[in-house]
Amino acid sequence: MDNLTGLPIAALGTRIRDGTTTSEAITSACLEQIAQTNPRLNAFITVLGDRALAEARQADHEIRTGHDRGPLHGVPLSLKDLIDLAGTPTTAASRVRQGSIARHDAPVVANLKLAGAVMIGKCNLHEFAYGTTSDESAFGPVRHPLDPTRAAGGSSGGSAVAVATGMCAGSVGTDTGGSIRIPSALCGVTGLKPGYREVSCAGVIPLSWSLDHVGPIAACVDDAWLLFNAMRGDTPPLLHDRLSPLHCRLGVPRTYFLDALDDEVRARFSETVHRLRAAGANVEDVWIPHAADTAPVYLHIAAPEAAAYHAMAIERHPEAYTPNVRLRLEAGRYILAEDYVRAQRGREVLRSEVDAALRGCDALLLPTVAIPPPTIGATEVDVAGRTESVRSIMLRLTQLFNLTGHPAISLPAGATSQGFPCGIQLIGAFGKTQQLLDLARACEQQVR
Amino acid sequence: MTGDFALPHNRRVEDWLAAAELDADHRGLPGLKPILRLYALATIALRAADWNSVGPSAEH
Numbered sequence: 001m002d003n004l005t006g007l008p009i010a011a012l013g014t015r016i017r018d019g020t021t022t023s024e025a026i027t028s029a030c031l032e033q034i035a036q037t038n039p040r041l042n043a044f045i046t047v048l049g050d051r052a053l054a055e056a057r058q059a060d061h062e063i064r065t066g067h068d069r070g071p072l073h074g075v076p077l078s079l080k081d082l083i084d085l086a087g088t089p090t091t092a093a094s095r096v097r098q099g100s101i102a103r104h105d106a107p108v109v110a111n112l113k114l115a116g117a118v119m120i121g122k123c124n125l126h127e128f129a130y131g132t133t134s135d136e137s138a139f140g141p142v143r144h145p146l147d148p149t150r151a152a153g154g155s156s157g158g159s160a161v162a163v164a165t166g167m168c169a170g171s172v173g174t175d176t177g178g179s180i181r182i183p184s185a186l187c188g189v190t191g192l193k194p195g196y197r198e199v200s201c202a203g204v205i206p207l208s209w210s211l212d213h214v215g216p217i218a219a220c221v222d223d224a225w226l227l228f229n230a231m232r233g234d235t236p237p238l239l240h241d242r243l244s245p246l247h248c249r250l251g252v253p254r255t256y257f258l259d260a261l262d263d264e265v266r267a268r269f270s271e272t273v274h275r276l277r278a279a280g281a282n283v284e285d286v287w288i289p290h291a292a293d294t295a296p297v298y299l300h301i302a303a304p305e306a307a308a309y310h311a312m313a314i315e316r317h318p319e320a321y322t323p324n325v326r327l328r329l330e331a332g333r334y335i336l337a338e339d340y341v342r343a344q345r346g347r348e349v350l351r352s353e354v355d356a357a358l359r360g361c362d363a364l365l366l367p368t369v370a371i372p373p374p375t376i377g378a379t380e381v382d383v384a385g386r387t388e389s390v391r392s393i394m395l396r397l398t399q400l401f402n403l404t405g406h407p408a409i410s411l412p413a414g415a416t417s418q419g420f421p422c423g424i425q426l427i428g429a430f431g432k433t434q435q436l437l438d439l440a441r442a443c444e445q446q447v448r
Numbered sequence: 449m450t451g452d453f454a455l456p457h458n459r460r461v462e463d464w465l466a467a468a469e470l471d472a473d474h475r476g477l478p479g480l481k482p483i484l485r486l487y488a489l490a491t492i493a494l495r496a497a498d499w500n501s502v503g504p505s506a507e508h
Contacts, residue, residue, distance in 0.1 A: 293497050296490040303487070323479070331483040334468045338459070342494055349499045389486075 004029040005166030009223045012169060013071045016063060023063075023074025026169075027056035027118055030076045034121070034167045041143045041152075043161040045081045045091055046122040052076060055118040062116070072230050073116030078168040080156050081122035082129055083214070084203040085109055092205050093127045093137035095320040096313050106203025108172060108214055108231045115230040120168050123158030127325045129174055129207045130306060131155055132182055132394035135376045136322040143376070145187060146419055150373040153183030153394070159217045160187040170227050171217045176207040177298065178368075178398025180215050181410035185368035185423025188412045190440075191217045192224045193398075194433050196405030199231050208305035211298075211402040221440045224409065228433065248439060250276065250426075251286030251361035256294075257397055260383050262371045268414040268422040269367045272447045276365075279446045283365065286357040290349055294400045295392065297350065300335055300343035301403070307332030351404040358406075358429045363439050368410040368423035370396055397425065407433040409440045413447040461491050 004012070004026045015021045031049055038044050059074035081091050084102035091097045105113065113119070124142045126134045134157025135141035142157035144150040145165050152161045156173030160183035163171050173180040175193040184191025192215045199214045206212055216227035229235070252258070252273065258266070273283050307314075310329045318326055357364060374381055374390050381390050401408040406427050413424040424447060428436030465488040472480035 290497065290499070293493065296494040296497075299487065299490045300494055327477070327479050327483055330477060330480055331487060334464075334471075334484060334487070336459075336464065339491055339494060342497075342500060345499055346494065346497055 005033045006219070007169070008220050009071060009075050009169050009218070009226055012075055013073070016060075016074050017068070023056040023059040023118060024053060026074065027052050027076045027120060030120055030166070030168050033165065037165050037167060040148060041145060041161050041165065042124055042140050043142055043158040043165070043167060044078070044121045045093065045124050045139050045158070046088055048088065048119060048121050052118050052120040059116055059118060069114070069116035071226050072112065074118060075116070075169045076118045076120040077112060077227075078121050078123050078159060078162050078171040079109065079119065080125050080159050080171065080173045082125060082174055082205045083109060083172055085119055085122065088122060090205065091122070091138070092129070093125045093139055094322075095138045096317055098320075102203075104203065107200040107233075109203070111233040112172070112227075112230055114233070117230070123156070123162055123171060125158055126155035126179075127322050128205065128310070129155040129176060129179055130325045130328055132178065132391055133374065133376070134158065134183065136325055138322065141376050144373045147373070149375060151186075151376050153186035153369065153373065155179040155183075156191075156217060157183045160184050160189055160191070163187075163189045163217050163219060169219070170223055172227070172231065173215060173217045174204060174207070175213045175215060175402065176211045177302065177395045177402050180213070180217060181368050181398050181408060181423070181425060182394055184217055184410045185412075186373045186421065188415075188421030189217055190220055190224050190412065191215065191410045192228055192437070193401065193408045194228060195407040195430050198407070198433060199228070206309050208302040209309075210305060211302055213402065221409070221411065221437060221444050225437045225441075228437070248281050248363075248442065249361040250281055250283045250363055250365040251357055252283060252365050253288045253291060253357060254285045255287060256291035257366045260370055260386065260388065260393065260396065261367060262383055264372065264416040265367055265370055265422055268416070269424065272413045272424050273365070275446050276443060281443075284361070286361065286364065288350070288353045288357055288400075290346070290353060291400065293346055294350065294403065295396070297343045297346040298395070298399045298403055300339045301347065303328070303332030304335040304340050307335075347403045350400060354400070354404045354406055354427070355430070358427070363436060364425075364427035366397055366425050366427075368397060368425045369394060372416050372418070372420040372422075401427055406430050407436050409436060411440060411444055411447060461488050461495070464488065464491070
């Protein structure tokens with residue numbers, strides 16, 4: 001049973017179709033893995049045991065009788081518990097949502113169901129996705145698989161842990177400042193933030209409407225590609241042969257992005273660049289002139305948008321929020337409209353600068369997270385001789401691409417001396433997510 | 449937030465921060481004040497960015 005967990009989706013599909021196994025057996029193996037592992041890591045809020053097994057048996061019946069829905073048919077997936085799945089609670093990891101049951105599937109869920117996926121459960125997260133560590137949740141912190149005293153990253157921490165430990169074959173997360181890519185990098189899996197509005201955010205509790213993205217967390221780029229296309233309701237285009245990194249042009253935005261990195265993260269990134277060059281990639285520096293303005297621009301958009309969504313609930317039930325998330329939401333209500341407008345102007349400047357940087361290359365290349373997984377509950381961390389807030393340093397390398405809407409993918413790329421995974425990000429041109437995925441496939445084997 | 453926070457004289461960041469901290473105290477939320485101080489630093493950086501001196505806002 002064990003060898004059915006942790007396999008890529010394509011391999012599961014092959015085994016289901018050649019009769020080696022069944023969706024029911026795979027789903028049972030994942031449920032067994034959840035039973036063994038989840039009490040320690042707290043990745044799931046809701047496990048849909050019987051319901052998932054019924055869906056798996058239905059998938060097996062359909063495949064046996066010739067109604068094959070494609071590569072996701074019978075594959076067990078999880079959802080960040082911010083996303084509506086009809087008939088189940090959408091808790092957002094908050095007591096504020098107590099008793100709320102989704103009446104409809106979010107479109108992204110409906111599309112995955114049409115593709116035959118089995119929904120195995122809802123994953124833990126940072127409350128209302130407003131944090132980077134997943135350690136502020138009404139259901140307790142998500143814990144890192146390699147060291148339960150450390151955070152898994154967030155806000156889609158439960159989803160990343162679930163995929164990393166074989167509790168499901170893939171998961172759907174959300175990313176407002178890095179919430180798919182950050183936990184994916186820290187847990188050693190692959191996370192895709194598609195381009196803005198490429199995947200529907202309907203039926204997903206918003207954090208910041210103009211920064212929110214929905215995307216897959218998966219074991220590898222091929223799986224992320226399958227999930228991304230299914231989430232959009234697209235018939236997947238043909239998989240290209242694996243490209244060689246030869247002749248691809250990658251731009252490293254060194255200034256700002258490489259200024260504050262943990263020493264080991266920096267060393268792994270340098271090795272990654274060396275490996276890609278050795279494989280034939282042309283890696284050159286590029287410049288995003290206003291990159292250092294990213295954090296203030298982001299804050300003056302994210303904070304008031306989040307505060308606007310929560311304004312009524314926080315007036316009625318302030319005590320129902322976890323303390324720090326409540327304070328963050330309250331603080332957003334003090335931002336002046338004129339500063340929100342200034343930030344929107346800055347966002348346009350940043351967007352055009354990322355576009356310009358991408359004109360000379362196929363993708364931008366940078367680390368995903370500047371530090372290894374922080375200790376649960378830590379608010380500050382030392383990075384390269386400076387004390388940084390955990391929240392700021394975790395967001396530093398990812399949040400720009402929420403502002404600009406460019407597609408971004410995090411891939412596993414080596415590990416620290418203690419074994420904690422490191423990640424790299426590839427950023428593609430807007431509207432070119434499929435090409436970004438092709439490039440990520442080409443780089444994947446070189447950088448692991 | 450209390451209803452009288454966002455007054456015109458709060459356009460200077462120092463005044464904004466003082467008013468916001470006073471409001472936080474009034475509401476019994478002293479834990480807000482460190483966050484508001486970080487926000488004030490971010491607002492200073494935002495307003496100092498050079499794009500603010502180009503285009504429509506510079507015409508006034």
